[in-house]
Amino acid sequence: MTKELTGFKFIELLKPNKIFPFLFIFIGLLGAFNHVLWRDEMQGWLVAWRSDTWVELWQNNAPSGHPVLWSALIYLVKGFTGNPLSMQLLHWGLGSTAILCFWRWNPLPAWQKALFSFGYFPFWEYFLICRHYVLAELLTFVFCSSYPLRRRTYIPAAICIGLLTNTHAFAWSLAFAIGLALLFEWCISPLQRSTYKLNKLWHFDLFFSFLLILILAGFAAFSLFQVSDSVDQIPSLFDLRHFLRVFGRIFGGYLLIIPNYNNWLDLFVCGIITSGMLSITIAFLRRSPVALTFFLGGIVSLFLFNYFIYLGVGSRHYGYYYLMFISSIWLAIHPSNKDNSNVQNYSPRSNPFLLKLNSFFPILLTFSLAVHFGAGVHRTMYDFYRPYSAGKATAAYIKEKGWTDAEIFGSRDVEVSTVAGYLDKDFYYPEIQGYGSYAQWKKRKSLNREETLEQLQSYFEGKPSLNKALLVLSRGSSIKGLEPGQAIINGNIRILADQKFEKSWTDPERFYLYWAERLQ
Incomplete structure (x- = not known):
């Protein structure tokens, strides 16, 4: 009996939902000890390491233009090893927690979750590279994981929204997407309102949730207003080249490729392909108005930020478009949507064109996940061979x-x-x-x-x-x-x-x- 039980437990450990998260966490731990920090990572460590008080931490962090949350977390753990490894282990723990949430509560099939987990952003850019972007990933996944709790309380969502604004300027788009989606659902769903009001303290819960968001977002806004010299200046209200260049960031979110903004052909081709990918995604998300609102709210707000305020540099910035893409799918197929009377299960008779677009979505999702998977595995493994910095x-x-x-x-x-x-x-x-x-x-x-x-x-x-x-x-x-x-x-x-x-x-x-x- 004991042998049978032991064998059964061993087989349980080999299941995809056990083995893939374990591999992710184990390789990440090895990577934390191996990865060589580069300037942006070291900047975060030194700001916290050279600060003796919370006041000094605020003063040292403020000129960076980033909210203080990431620096504060490093400050709390900096004495663990007394060297940058403290920050790397912290980052490893946060990235691992994000993936555990993803595997535990995301309803995608295991093979798609495996492709995502070892993809470019969750496996490399937001896992081994120690920066505040991991917080945006973690908080977004925590919101998606705790999504059913909205039936009783908005406080977990309010905490996620407020903390997201304190991670990075780009993360405000994710916070806006969550808030807009929840507000939209409240307006259109009698089921949500009636279920929520079963809580006798719903008035207090709603007030406290709003208060949390206002306090945390207000603090984050104050942090961001410390500097303004990093703002891009566009030549006019509408600049076609700049518009297509920003649109190319969405293309990068899907496929990790940024079009050459000096080449009009690149911009137009990628713009057409991006329009097609967005159309296919929207056709799929129509089954859930909340998920569609989340996706459109996040994409549009980040696009406007990129266009009018700051374009961003590098893949780490356009990775937010990818987070919105994956999170909106999570919300769209979330089991709690089965009880939502506003979910739209359209038929070919009602809209054959949308159904045709929707039929391409599994191909788009798989292709996007595969591209990210190939880049993530390659870049992470290469880091063990060639250091990121000398x-x-x-x-x-x-x-x-x-x-x-x-x-x-x-x-x-x-x-x-x-x-x-x-x-x-x-x-x-x-x-x-x-x-x-x-x-x-x-x-x-x-x-x-x-x-x-x-x-x-x-x-x-x-x-x-x-x-x-x-x-x-x-x-x-x-x-x-x-x-x-x-x-x-x-x-x-x-x-x-x-x-x-x-x-x-x-x-x-x-x-x-x-x-x-x-x-x-």
């Missing part, structure tokens, strides 16, 4: 040589901060004309890379007693073509190349070490 290797070399107490001149600060973080040491940054570790956006001045030698000369002139300093320069500085052991003379400064670290996925974070010595 910052850790550079810092290890400096420690090995016993140079951690040397005077260090670093440029550019936004890239060299990775090395400073791994050394836990302040560098002299010409961009701020002073010492620091993380990039200090409020006081920094952007410098051309060609100015490195000029800034080095000024650095030595300002320190008459300094005779020697270690230079840590990122790729593209004005000191080019020197191999280790070679030297140049600039004014009264002799610069000797020591070592270079070029094994890095990100080109700017390939670092070069030099010794600068004052000539007598």
Whole structure:
């Protein structure tokens, strides 16, 4: 009997809903110990690590233009290991929790959930890359998982909405989508209103939910208004090229490809394909007005934000379109919708064109999941082979040589901060004309890379007693073509190349070490 029971438990562990989440979490843990942080990740760690109080944390985080929630979480766990691994383990835990919610409550079949889990965003961009985007994924999935609770209380949804606004400016679109969907359902669904009002404290619940959203969203808005210099300026109210460029972000959300905005053909072709994918998605989501409202509200609000305020850079930003796509499907096929009298199960007789579009949806979903799966597995596995940044290797070399107490001149600060973080040491940054570790956006001045030698000369002139300093320069500085052991003379400064670290996925974070010595 015991053997049979043991065997049964073993078989249970091999079921897809057990084995795939386990593999995801296990590989993620290995990745957390292996992944080398790059500048944006290290910035988050250093802001929290160098803050001794909550007031300092707020002051140090404010110039970034991001809400303080992610920095606050790092601040709470920074003493766990006393190095960036604390943040990486925190991020691993948050990403793992998001996937566990996805596997436990998402009604998609196991094979589709497996494709999604090991896809580009949940497996790589929002899992191994340690930034606040994981919070947007987690909170969105928590809302979808707790969706049935809306029948009795809106407080869980209000918490998700409020916290989403405190993760990232782009996450406001997700918060807006959730709020709009719930408001729409309240207006059109007598079942929702009657069920909710069975709660004797529904007046208090509704008031408290609104209050939570106002307080948390208000705090987040105050955080975002600290800076405004990152806002894009569009040439006119309507710019066709810019419109298609933003539309291309939706294409990237579906298929991880961004059209070349300098090529009109690319923009138009991708625009046509995106229109088709949106039409197919909308045809499918018509079965659930709430899910359709969530999708359209999120897509439109983020599109307007991208168009008028900030376009965003990199896949991490257009990944929000993908989160909306997956979450709206989750809501559309959620079991609680079976009891919703407003769910539309249309027939071919009523609208054959929409039914035809809807028939393409399984193909679109599978193709999108497959593209993301291939990119996610490739990028995650590649990270075990090639580090994302050469910052850790550079810092290890400096420690090995016993140079951690040397005077260090670093440029550019936004890239060299990775090395400073791994050394836990302040560098002299010409961009701020002073010492620091993380990039200090409020006081920094952007410098051309060609100015490195000029800034080095000024650095030595300002320190008459300094005779020697270690230079840590990122790729593209004005000191080019020197191999280790070679030297140049600039004014009264002799610069000797020591070592270079070029094994890095990100080109700017390939670092070069030099010794600068004052000539007598």
